[in-house]
Amino acid sequence: MTGREKFVKIRTAVIDIAVVALIVCAILFFVRPVIVDGDSMLPNFHNRDYLFLNEQAYRIGKPHRGDVVVFHVTAGGEDELYIKRVIGIPGDKIDIHGGDVYVNGDRQDQEYTKDGYTPGNVSGAVVPKGRVYVLGDNRANSIDSRIIGTVRISDIRGRAIFRLFPLKRIGTLPEYGTAE
Numbered sequence: 001m002t003g004r005e006k007f008v009k010i011r012t013a014v015i016d017i018a019v020v021a022l023i024v025c026a027i028l029f030f031v032r033p034v035i036v037d038g039d040s041m042l043p044n045f046h047n048r049d050y051l052f053l054n055e056q057a058y059r060i061g062k063p064h065r066g067d068v069v070v071f072h073v074t075a076g077g078e079d080e081l082y083i084k085r086v087i088g089i090p091g092d093k094i095d096i097h098g099g100d101v102y103v104n105g106d107r108q109d110q111e112y113t114k115d116g117y118t119p120g121n122v123s124g125a126v127v128p129k130g131r132v133y134v135l136g137d138n139r140a141n142s143i144d145s146r147i148i149g150t151v152r153i154s155d156i157r158g159r160a161i162f163r164l165f166p167l168k169r170i171g172t173l174p175e176y177g178t179a180e
Helices: 003-030
Strands: 031-035 050-054 068-075 078-088 093-097 100-103 122-126 131-135 156-165
Touching: 031 156, 068 131, 078 093, 078 100
Parallel strands: none
Antiparallel strands: 031 050, 050 156, 068 078, 068 156, 078 131, 093 100, 093 122
């Protein structure tokens, strides 16, 4: 092998390694793995489901009703990540009564939720600019905007886009709720 051939092989290997490193960095910049902890999103997400988040979703776009998001909460001095579904976006009026959820006066489909029922009473809550109203899919067992209030969009770590585990449910995530 000539010196020129060795140089070409080394250069090709360096370029290949650089391309792979660039792809890995791009993936890590845009995608973050997260494991569901708890039952607040049953029946659609189970404890220990392994999901991928699009971390850039709300840096380049806006939340939509129906998005499943993971956000940062400080509860009792502890930092935690919660996973919930966006029900209201800035400017929306939220009402909850008689087990039903109303967004801007329209009764929402709750067939995708665990019980098809939302406990509690909320009257005329308007979602402020820069915030979203979130609920768990297991509404009877969820700490969400009914308790913690609206969530700052800047506290959202990402939008859930893909389930890796369990393998029998691998794939992109179905859209439920009131997506725009």
